[in-house]
Amino acid sequence: MGRNSKITWNPYTPGYFENPYDHLRQCREENPVHIGMQNSWMFFRYEEVSDILRSGEFEVSEINEYFKQKEDYIFSGSGQCPYLSKGTKQWPMYLNGEHHKRVRMAMGKAFNSMPLAQLIKESIEECHLQFASFERLDITDYCAQFIFLVVEKMFGVSNYESLDKIRLYSNLLARSQDLFIPKQVYLDINKQFLWGKKIFSGSPYQEMIESSLEKDDAEEDLYSIMAISLMAAFETSKDNLSLSLYQILRKPDLIDTILSCSTQELNLLIEELFRFSSPLQYTVRINRKPLFVDGMEISENSKLYLCLASANRDSDKFDKPDELVADRNPNDHLSFGGGVHYCLGATIARQELRHCLKPMAQFLKDYQLASPEPIKWSKQIFMRTAKSIAVELKK
Amino acid sequence: MIVTKNYMDIKIWLQEQIAQESGKQIADTSCDEEFENFDLDSLSLVSLSYELETKFDLDIGPTVFTEFNTINKLSEWVETQK
Numbered sequence: 048m049g050r051n052s053k054i055t056w057n058p059y060t061p062g063y064f065e066n067p068y069d070h071l072r073q074c075r076e077e078n079p080v081h082i083g084m085q086n087s088w089m090f091f092r093y094e095e096v097s098d099i100l101r102s103g104e105f106e107v108s109e110i111n112e113y114f115k116q117k118e119d120y121i122f123s124g125s126g127q128c129p130y131l132s133k134g135t136k137q138w139p140m141y142l143n144g145e146h147h148k149r150v151r152m153a154m155g156k157a158f159n160s161m162p163l164a165q166l167i168k169e170s171i172e173e174c175h176l177q178f179a180s181f182e183r184l185d186i187t188d189y190c191a192q193f194i195f196l197v198v199e200k201m202f203g204v205s206n207y208e209s210l211d212k213i214r215l216y217s218n219l220l221a222r223s224q225d226l227f228i229p230k231q232v233y234l235d236i237n238k239q240f241l242w243g244k245k246i247f248s249g250s251p252y253q254e255m256i257e258s259s260l261e262k263d264d265a266e267e268d269l270y271s272i273m274a275i276s277l278m279a280a281f282e283t284s285k286d287n288l289s290l291s292l293y294q295i296l297r298k299p300d301l302i303d304t305i306l307s308c309s310t311q312e313l314n315l316l317i318e319e320l321f322r323f324s325s326p327l328q329y330t331v332r333i334n335r336k337p338l339f340v341d342g343m344e345i346s347e348n349s350k351l352y353l354c355l356a357s358a359n360r361d362s363d364k365f366d367k368p369d370e371l372v373a374d375r376n377p378n379d380h381l382s383f384g385g386g387v388h389y390c391l392g393a394t395i396a397r398q399e400l401r402h403c404l405k406p407m408a409q410f411l412k413d414y415q416l417a418s419p420e421p422i423k424w425s426k427q428i429f430m431r432t433a434k435s436i437a438v439e440l441k442k
Numbered sequence: 443m444i445v446t447k448n449y450m451d452i453k454i455w456l457q458e459q460i461a462q463e464s465g466k467q468i469a470d471t472s473c474d475e476e477f478e479n480f481d482l483d484s485l486s487l488v489s490l491s492y493e494l495e496t497k498f499d500l501d502i503g504p505t506v507f508t509e510f511n512t513i514n515k516l517s518e519w520v521e522t523q524k
Contacts, residue, residue, distance in 0.1 A: 059503030084505070085484050117485055227504050229492035230485060 056083040056091075056352075058226070064424045067328065067431070068369065071357040080340045085226075087331075087350040093361035093381070095340060096353045100385035105332040107388060108350060110141040110224065121230045127237055134240040135223060137271035140330075140388055147387070153259035154276060154391055157252055161201055163395060167402040170196035175410050183417065186296070186436035190289040191281075193403065198281050202273070203250040216243050217281040218432075220274060225429045240274065247273045279392045283326060286432050287396050290324035291317075292407065293436050294371055296416050304373055305408040310401075316373045317400045322380035323371045328356035329429050330384050355381045356431070414438040447498055453517040455497065459490055460513065473513040494520070 054077045057063075060070050074081075075091035083089040090096050099105055114121075114132035122129045135141065139150045174193040178184055195210045204213060219239045222228060228236075247253045247270070256272050295301045305313065330353050338345040345351070359380050360368040383390035390396075416422075417437035425432040453473060461471045464480040471480075477487070484504075491504045500523055510516040 057505060059505045120485065227488045229489040231489060231492050 054078050055081055056089045056354075058428045064426050067356060068360055071354060072360065074354075075357050075361060080343065083352065085350075087352050088345055089352050089354065090340075091354045091357040091361075093358040093364040096355065096358040096381060097379075097385060099332055099351060099353055100330070100381065100388075102386065104336065105334055105351070106143045107141050107147075108331050108333050109143070110138065111136045117230075117233075121233045122237075125234055127234060128241065130237050130240040131223065131233060133267050134220075134237075134271055134274055137268050138275040139391060149261075150272060151391060153256050154272060156259055157255040157276075158391070158395060160255060161252075163201075163398050164402055166197050166200045167399055170200065171403050171406050175406070178410075183437065183439045184414070186292050186438055187285070187289045187433050188435075190285050190292065194281055194284045194288065194399075197284070197399070198277065201280060202247060202252045202277055204246050204277070208246055213246075213277075213281065215239065216246075217278050217285075220278040221282040221430055222427065225427055227428070243274060243277075244270055247277075252276065280395065282430070283392055284396060284399055286326040286430055287321070287324070288399065288403070289433050289436060290326055290431065291320040291400065291404075292411065293416075293422060293433065294320060294323060295408070296411065296414070296421075296436075296438060298371060299415070301371075301373065302408045302412045305404050306412070312374065313401065313404060314397075315376050315378070317397060317404070318378045318380065319371060319373060319375045320400070321382040321396070322359045322365070322375070322378055324431070325356040325359045325380075325382050326431055327382065327384070327390075327429065328431050329354055330388075355384065411438070413441055415441050447521050447523065449517055449521045452498070452520045453513060456494075456513045456517060459493060463490060471513070473517075475513075476511045477507050478511070498523070 054073050056074050057070075058067070063070055071091060074089065079090070079092045080095065081089055090099065111132045114129075114135060118129045118132060121131070137150050139147055139154065142150060170193055173196050174189070177192060178189055191214055192210060195213060198204065198213070208216075216239045219232075219236045220243075222232065223236045250273070253269065253273055256276070257269055260269065260272075295305070301316070305316065308316070332351045332353060334345060334347055334349055334351060337347050338349070338351075359365070359382060362368050364379070365375075366372075383393040383396075415438060417439045421437045423434040425434045457468050457471045457473065460466075460477075460480055460482075461468045463482055463486045464471070466480070482490075487507050488504045491502060491506055494500060494506070495502055498520055500520065506516065506519075510519045
């Protein structure tokens with residue numbers, strides 16, 4: 048297998064956004080390592096993806112450097128003040144070495160100081176009051192509202208902005224990391240960066256981050272960390288939760304399971320939901336030395352796209368990989384990546400599901416997915432996101 | 443604004459866009475030249491495909507420039523899309 052194989056990765060294959068897994072399976076089985084679009088190397092098997100993530104030999108690509116190179120082109124004639132490079136400069140998933148450690152520690156310390164369990168419990172009660180007695184609802188709105196309530200308590204943004212504005216801000220910031228983003232959308236993202244500079248004023252979270260940073264860190268560095276904190280806390284949590292609830296509503300027996308299961312059983316189910324849904328579908332690494340895979344030499348400093356979603360469905364690693372098995376154990380999925388860049392928000396994502404799944408199952412037990420097509424998917428490649436998930440009261 | 447997908451209109455529009463993106467004169471933008479020879483980087487092609495989608499109300503991806511790799515071929519394809 049290799050360069051001459053027929054199949055090559057193409058997220059614009061018809062039907063990919065609705066269901067990427069058929070295409071990913073074909074890539075994994077027929078051409079698991081190959082040069083894909085934009086001359087990047089694609090990896091689909093669990094073994095290689097896991098090895099690269101967990102090895103110390105690889106680095107992440109620095110997104111703000113990419114924006115620096117492209118800003119002249121993106122902003123030519125736009126009249127906008129370029130902020131893409133500055134805004135992403137401190138995003139820890141794109142930092143290496145000591146810089147990465149420093150930002151990660153500051154964010155981790157601030158996250159860990161939050162009484163998250165309490166914030167989640169309060170937020171779920173408020174959310175259910177807002178959605179009580181709805182005959183039809185959109186699960187993505189329901190999840191966004193819940194996460195917004197958590198986030199406003201974490202960051203103190205509620206006095207400033209509405210859910211709709213924060214939702215747009217968070218989504219566009221997340222899209223800055225995606226593939227095949229045109230300059231027109233980058234301009235929209237830039238506008239959001241500029242708009243968001245005011246929203247964290249007086250935030251206790253920001254004060255905690257500020258106290259962990261060096262005195263000579265610029266104000267824009269602090270804002271960059273706030274922006275990624277909010278985006279990670281809002282967008283990824285919303286996606287995790289809405290995709291998990293979608294899978295639960297597709298298999299309604301799971302609602303009874305959730306309502307009656309022990310904490311340990313719930314934790315196993317949560318890990319399986321992360322594996323099965325894989326909201327973060329890809330991540331990128333750079334090899335600083337030549338790499339040899341399947342008889343091919345990958346020259347140093349190549350961009351390696353690691354398909355987490357495919358690795359999580361690899362039958363060499365998981366029995367019945369395309370089935371959601373509530374008590375799967377062990378479940379060494381890669382939904383949060385691995386190694387030094389293991390997702391900083393993984394603990395938060397787990398805590399959110401641990402505290403909200405039972406009350407949400409109780410709330411949703413009278414609902415069913417609306418027919419005929421309850422879900423609409425966004426055209427995003429890196430983060431799999433539902434635009435809407437319609438449910439209705441059971442008749 | 444969505445415009446009628448007339449072959450000549452599409453071709454002229456594409457020529458203008460490619461010339462603008464590549465910094466060439468329209469007269470130097472051959473309709474049989476392969477896109478890869480216009481020295482356009484991937485971000486330019488993605489941005490062009492976005493313009494194309496918006497202008498002609500199409501649902502496409504950036505791979506369209508690989509599948510239909512000249513202005514003539516792409517104009518023909520766009521015209522046939524509903």
